[in-house]
Amino acid sequence: MDLNGILIRRIYFPLMEIFKGNKIRTYLNYLHETEKMSAEELKRLQAEKLKGLLTHCLTRVPAYKEYEFLLDSVENAPFEVLTKLPVLTKKHFSENSELYFPEGQSKQGLIPNRTGGSTGEPVKFYMDRKTVEYYEAARWRGLSWWDIRPGDPSVMLWGSPIELSQKQRWSYELKERYLKNRIVISAYDLKESELERHVKLIEKFQPVYFYGYASALDLFAQMLLDRGITLQGKFKGVVSTAETLFDFQRERIERAFGCKTINEYGARDGGIIAYQCPEGSMHVTAENAVIELLDMDTLQPVKQGQSGLVAVTDLNNRVMPRLRYLIGDVAVWQKQPCECGRPLPVFTEIKGREDDIFVTTAGTYVHGHYFNHIARNLDGISKFQIIQKDRQRVHLKIVPGNNFNEEEIRFFAQKIREVMGNIELTVQYTDKIPAAASGKVRYAVREFPLR
Numbered sequence: 346m347d348l349n350g351i352l353i354r355r356i357y358f359p360l361m362e363i364f365k366g367n368k369i370r371t372y373l374n375y376l377h378e379t380e381k382m383s384a385e386e387l388k389r390l391q392a393e394k395l396k397g398l399l400t401h402c403l404t405r406v407p408a409y410k411e412y413e414f415l416l417d418s419v420e421n422a423p424f425e426v427l428t429k430l431p432v433l434t435k436k437h438f439s440e441n442s443e444l445y446f447p448e449g450q451s452k453q454g455l456i457p458n459r460t461g462g463s464t465g466e467p468v469k470f471y472m473d474r475k476t477v478e479y480y481e482a483a484r485w486r487g488l489s490w491w492d493i494r495p496g497d498p499s500v501m502l503w504g505s506p507i508e509l510s511q512k513q514r515w516s517y518e519l520k521e522r523y524l525k526n527r528i529v530i531s532a533y534d535l536k537e538s539e540l541e542r543h544v545k546l547i548e549k550f551q552p553v554y555f556y557g558y559a560s561a562l563d564l565f566a567q568m569l570l571d572r573g574i575t576l577q578g579k580f581k582g583v584v585s586t587a588e589t590l591f592d593f594q595r596e597r598i599e600r601a602f603g604c605k606t607i608n609e610y611g612a613r614d615g616g617i618i619a620y621q622c623p624e625g626s627m628h629v630t631a632e633n634a635v636i637e638l639l640d641m642d643t644l645q646p647v648k649q650g651q652s653g654l655v656a657v658t659d660l661n662n663r664v665m666p667r668l669r670y671l672i673g674d675v676a677v678w679q680k681q682p683c684e685c686g687r688p689l690p691v692f693t694e695i696k697g698r699e700d701d702i703f704v705t706t707a708g709t710y711v712h713g714h715y716f717n718h719i720a721r722n723l724d725g726i727s728k729f730q731i732i733q734k735d736r737q738r739v740h741l742k743i744v745p746g747n748n749f750n751e752e753e754i755r756f757f758a759q760k761i762r763e764v765m766g767n768i769e770l771t772v773q774y775t776d777k778i779p780a781a782a783s784g785k786v787r788y789a790v791r792e793f794p795l796r
């Protein structure tokens with residue numbers, strides 16, 4: 346029996362609701378109700394939320410006030426009004442972010458956040474608790490489809506925070522272990538020599554599910570299979586997130602972990618956008634956001650079956666609203682509704698971020714997100730790309746931003762050497778980082794086989 350999980354559900358969550366006003370369970374119940382609606386009812390619910398958001402933006406948000414003339418149409422045709430507004434790129438948002446605060450909105454009490462983004466373009470923004478809690482509720486709703494409950498024990502293959510002191514680290518680990526009921530295996534410091542220790546820890550801890558970057562889970566699966574280890578436990582699934590999950594990775598992960606892979610599609614600056622159901626469909630969280638797929642050239646909505654840029658309009662975010670925000674990914678709408686009966690629209694395919702894992706001079710694996718983690722806190726970098734040529738050579742490309750200063754680049758280089766070892770590091774300043782053949786800019790690229 347998982348005593349820790351019971352304590353979290355029965356004591357910790359209710360206390361958080363009383364003392365911190367946490368509403369995740371309320372929002373989760375709401376999402377459980379809305380997923381029982383018909384597709385038409387769901388569309389009406391979305392329209393009502395969109396009307397409120399558009400009225401707010403057109404009357405109070407400086408970036409959208411020039412479209413106030415559309416206000417009269419909002420009541421009868423909110424979706425049409427939305428399509429008349431411009432799409433928002435990360436670059437435009439970053440350069441004009443102050444215009445996205447509603448008039449009279451104080452930053453006090455808001456949650457600052459940053460993202461390295463899928464294109465290596467750091468974006469700074471603010472959120473409120475309500476928006477964050479709706480994201481969390483959407484994740485728990487998706488996990489509930491797999492019979493996974495909040496507080497269930499999990500193992501996370503993840504980038505652990507790098508900026509913490511020893512004392513902060515202990516506090517982080519205790520919080521993870523006892524308040525979140527999960528243990529973290531660092532994807533920034535993964536060693537083959539420690540595999541058996543990890544396996545013993547997993548067997549002792551008995552997680553219900555795993556959670557991690559697609560590429561890191563796949564690497565872990567390869568390491569297990571090479572040693573003839575399969576984790577045939579009672580796992581309900583392995584949740585793959587933050588990156589495109591390729592079929593070859595899914596197959597290998599399922600073989601090594603002995604359970605199904607669950608694809609989660611989300612973004613720091615977009616929330617939990619879609620979740621895979623047991624029938625295999627990626628269901629969009631339509632209660633939280635209007636998702637459009639737009640043609641790459643015309644920016645008009647694409648037909649079913651065609652790929653389009655994912656544009657997110659978060660329906661809960663009123664403190665720094667972004668309408669039709671291009672998240673940097675590409676997806677395809679599925680024609681048929683899912684056989685599971687849920688009314689939520691379905692993506693057939695998502696092409697998101699692809700991160701490479703780097704190998705240090707000592708043979709340790711470092712997930713590419715490590716570099717993103719550092720860069721997002723450096724104000725002077727507009728874009729970057731880090732390329733591992735071979736085990737000894739790393740090349741860093743930097744597009745300087747408005748607040749560029751060399752000190753930050755020296756700091757970045759030092760952080761790279763801290764994990765990679767005594768490598769030869771070259772730095773190049775440029776004004777453009779070209780996209781790969783897939784059309785996406787990859788910020789972490791390794792130019793040789795991993796193993």
Ligand SMILES: [Zn+2]
Nearest residue numbers: 622626683685
């Ligand atoms: Zn389904």
